[in-house]
Amino acid sequence: MRISQLFGKTQREIPAEAETVSHQLLLRTGMIYQVSAGVYSYLPLAWRVLKKIENIIREEMDAAGGQELMMPVLQPLELWQETGRDRAFGKGLFTLCDRRDRSLCLGPTHEEVITRLVSQYVRSYRDLPRLLYQIQTKFRDEPRPRAGLLRLREFTMKDLYSFDTDEAGLSQSYDKMLKAYQNIYARCGLPTLVVEADSGAIGGKDSHEFMVITENGEDEIIYCPGCQYVANADKAQSIKSKVDSEQPLPLEEVATPGATTIEKLSNFLRIAPNRTLKAVFYTADGEIIFAVIRGDLEINEVKLKNALRCFELHIATEAEVTGAGIVAGYASPVGTRNIKTVVDDSVTPGVNFVAGANKPDTHIRNVNYPRDFKADITTDIAKTHAGEGCPKCGSKLLSTHGIEVGHIFKLGTFLSEKLGAFFTDPEGASHPVIMGCYGIGLGRLLAAAIEQNHDDKGIIWPVSIAPYHIYLCPLYLDSPEVVATAEKLYKELETEGLEVLFDDRQESPGVKFNDADLLGIPIRVTISPRTLKKDSAEVKKRSEKESQLVPLENLAERLKGLAGAE
RNA sequence: CGGGGUGUAGCGCAGUUUGGUAGCGCGCAGCGUUCGGGACGCUGAGGCCGGAGGUUCAAGUCCUCUCACCCCGACCA
Structure with a gap:
């Protein structure tokens, strides 16, 4: 491809819109153009990269026994109502009406469609297992699209669905995919970490995410330096510090004017925060919920949501709280009736906690579970932090950040049951x-x-997904010899099957080199009167500092080796 | 949805306080001199000042309403 003909231009200045490195570079290289929040056009360079990624994924899916098929974006809302997942996605679902006033949605994923499809064609255990996949545009009305391509409302996703007769089969399929995914990331030059994850709106039990570790990633990962434990912070567990048990003492009211937070309360009463109870109100699908946790801990809303099996959860508004007859800041599980209460398992050992009294400026001492209050659900709903003990080996946990680039789930049977995908066993x-x-x-x-893969100059593409292999960079185009050599080499390299970006522009060396670095093509080949004096071209890898002179004679061969080798 | 911010040329910005002919840099076009890490000179093109309504002799600037986008929180590939 001749740069003079390429659609798209590089930009010198960093667009103000972009804060993330990848977003900045994608815009500066002219690879993407924003159409609307979370919606982009992909220019030729970006499209080439996406197709390469797609092909790598396709090859690995096929190698793992997957069969590719295609399903529609446009889906009847009814199908989603059948599984109830229209509510799970909530406002994230793009919905619309057709001319007959039928409700449709733009598929945020395709489990419903494929399960219905499978229900029609799978009848017997002989029809199983099957691995079916598609690469398709999906739509999610994200609350906040951001960071360029990291969080989109319209995006392309490869989704594979496995169908098995039993748990052992599912585990086999799962392992196959786990390995296939590791192959994919390895081939794309992306080191990833496999992390235990929450399954969110998709639902299901076991679930792992593939994380690319970067400090500015939006997910927090908790990991253990002592053993193999790695989990998304939403899912991670830890050993909660212990507080010594005591003999339960009788309840006792105590005046605590102005002590509306745990910090103020523990200062006021001169007790450790872990001897207090924190009470937080949520609204879960419209119902007021009471969450109780030890004062030194925080509530993990993902865990709470899972415990409640609800679709929508938010901290209750002031109106919702007072409407339920509760005094904010002095709320207490003691004596609270008719409100569903979820209690963190840190609270169940009796240690004479201080809790609110449900009246202003008053707390109660010596609150103990289950003597003084009931729990509808008792489970782990605490946020896990670095520094706490690993649930597997007890070492101190560490944390880092990452970008989730893949997610796999064991779904089980809830979709097949609802959509009638049954098989007959022997x-x-x-x-x-x-x-x-x-x-x-x-x-x-x-x-x-x-x-x-970038530095302060620009992108450094791994060869496998680079838009082009070679940046052919002739300098001094007023030299006929340079032009002739470059043109000849361009044809030669393309004949050899190498993908060449030919900088045929009449620009100064500085401009060309800077664009070469910005675009991040793995190998730069410079031709100038200087190199031609030695019948050579200068070859430089984007990933390395040093360049070398290579004789023109077998240059094509050498470059082929370089491009294939990485 | 809550909080913060920004909309002026393709990109980055000034101008808005105090209303009075819309500017700068990059980029773009032409000519010339240059040329191994974003060269220089001259000439030129390019603007519903996000949109609507209002105040005024006069609005980028003041008032009202609205829309879009970005960032921080709750969701996810």
Whole structure:
């Protein structure tokens, strides 16, 4: 490709819109153009990269036994109502009406469609297992699209769905995908970490995420230096510090004017925060919920949401709280009736906690579970922080950040049951098909690759996903010899199957070199009167500082080796 | 949805306080001199000042309403 003909231009200045490195570089290189929040056009360079990523994914899916198919973006809302997941996605679902006033949605994913499809064609255990996948545009009305391609409303995703007869089969499918995913990231030049994850709106049990570790990633990862434990902070558990048990003492009111926070309360009463109870109100699908946790801990809303099995959860508004007859700042589980209460397991050992009294400026001492209050649910709803003890080995946990570039789930049977995907076993009995699903966002992968591979000059593409292999860079185009050599080499290299970006522009060396670095093409080949004196070209890898002179004679061969080798 | 911010040429910005002919740098076009890490000179093109309504002799600037985008929080590939 001749740069003079290429659609798209590099930009010298950093667009004000962009804060993330990948976003800045994608804009500066002229690879993407924003159409609307979280919606982009992909220019030729970006599209080439995306197609390469897509092909790597396709090859690995096929190698793992996947069969590619295609399903629609436009889906009847009814299908989503059948599984109830229209509510799970909530406002994230793009919905619309057709001319007959039928409700449709733009598919945020395709489990419903494929499960219905499978229900039609899978009848017997002989039809299983199956691994089906598609690479398709998906739509999610994200509350906040951001960081260029890292969080989009319209994005391309590869989704594979597995269908098995039993748990062992599901585990096999799951492992196959886990390995296939590791191959994909390795081939894309992206080191990733496999992390235990929460399954969110997709639902299901086991779930892992693939994380690219970068300090500015939006996910927090908790990991253990002592063992193999790694988990998303939303999911991570830890050993909660212990507070010595005591003999339960009788309840006792105490005046605590102005002590509306745990900090003020513990200062006022001169007790450690872990001897107090923190009470937080939430509204879960419209119902007021009471969450109780030890004062030194915080509530993890993802865990709380899972415990409640609700669709929508937010901290209760003041109106919602007072409407339920509760005094904010002095709320207490003691004596609270008719409100569903979720209690963190840190609270259950009795240690004479201080809790609110449900009246202004008053707390109660010596509150103990279950003597003084009841819990509808007792489980772990605490945020896990670095520094706490690893749940597996007890070492101190550490934390880092990452970008989620893939997510795999064991779904089980809830979708197949609801959508009627059953098979008959050898004994003639009917069972729901056991499902798994496995997703990778292509744009996100591309952005993560840039986050991971760049310097202050620009992108440093891994060869496997680079838009071109070679940046052919002739200097001094007023020299006929330079032009002739470059033109000849351009044809030669392309004949050899190398992908060449030919900088045929009449620009100064500085401009060309800077663009070469910005665009991050793995190998730069410079031709100038200086190199021609030695019948050579200068070859420089983007990833290395040093260049070398290579004789023109077998240059094509040498370059082929370089491009293939990485 | 809550909080913060920004909309003026393709990009980065000034101008808004105090209303009075819309500016700068980069980029773009032409000519010339240059040329191994974003060269220089001259000439030129390019603007519904995000949109609507209002105040005024006069609005980029003042008032009202609105829209879009970015950033921080709750969601996710």
